[in-house]
Amino acid sequence: MKLYLNATSPYARAVRIAAIEKQLVQQLELVWVDPWQSPEALLAVNPAAKIPVLVTDTGEPITETLNILFYLDQQAPNGPQLLSQLPSHPQSLTLLGYGQALMDAAFQTVIARKHGGNRADQHELGKRRIQAIHRLLAAIDHHFTAQQHHLDNEQRLTRPGIPICNVAIGVALAYLDFRLSEIPWRSDFPALADWMESVEARESFTATRFE
Ligand SMILES: N[C@@H](CCC(=O)N[C@@H](CS)C(=O)NCC(=O)O)C(=O)O
Incomplete structure (x- = not known):
């Protein structure tokens, strides 16, 4: 492949x-x-x-x-399953959607700035993107604290495999650090920051750092 x-x-x-x-x-x-x-x-x-x-x-x-x-x-049907069991776990689909949306809003913000300068954030679409980032972070944090078992490091991340919703959220947060580091998500959401620490420690994350 x-x-x-x-x-x-x-x-x-x-x-x-x-x-x-x-x-x-x-x-x-x-x-x-x-x-x-x-x-x-x-x-x-x-x-x-x-x-x-x-x-x-x-x-x-x-x-x-x-x-x-x-x-x-x-x-690799016999290996750890990332997605196949998701449809029976609607909360995971919720988190996957929020993670994807955070990635989209962050990426589109970066691209709009690259082509239109920081003024891009002042346009209606730019404002909507930034607002979406902040709302999505709050929503992910809310699910994180309300449904600890879905994102819990100890129980899920030490077992083989990682649910794909965790991959999406982890990558989206890492992308904020990489390109939109002015967004203080770690201090705004310390529980999410703690969770991210163990996600980022996974070999799959360390081997693929943004450059
Ligand atoms: N919806 C697509 C988004 C992919 C995407 O936007 N990729 C960016 C790089 S991060 C790209 O190739 N952009 C080039 C372009 O938009 O012309 C997906 O989920 O794969």
Whole structure:
């Protein structure tokens, strides 16, 4: 399998983390691309010119992070399951959605600033993105404290595997640290910061740090 990626994409990082957690990383050839340059090799597998893209061993390109994660989950059915049991755990789907939305709002904020300067935050859409980030952090923290068992380090993270909602939230928080470090989520939500400490200690996270 080939994974098209770069080192700053939160979406690509989530896929890499999943591949490591599933012990599929040896089967993954990493193809480093800059999607913003729209290289031919990327366009050939994703007309949207976005990463990540996973190309299967039979040559099918799979785009969109969640699709790729579903595919990877099926590739090692006997290994730790990231997603397959999610539909019977609606709280995990809630957290997965919030984690994905936090990633989207943070990434779109960074891209809007890159192209429009910090004024981008003052526009209606920019304000909505920033507000969404703050509301999502509060909602994730609320679920974290209300449903400790879903995110609990001791019980879940020391067992093999990590639920995919935890991967999404962990990567989204790491992306805030990387690109939007002015957002004081650690001091605003100390319980989430504690939780993040053990997530970040996982090999799958340390091996895929943003650069
Ligand atoms: N919805 C997509 C988002 C992927 C995405 O936006 N990737 C960014 C890199 S972090 C990208 O390739 N952007 C290039 C572009 O938008 O032209 C997913 O979940 O995979």
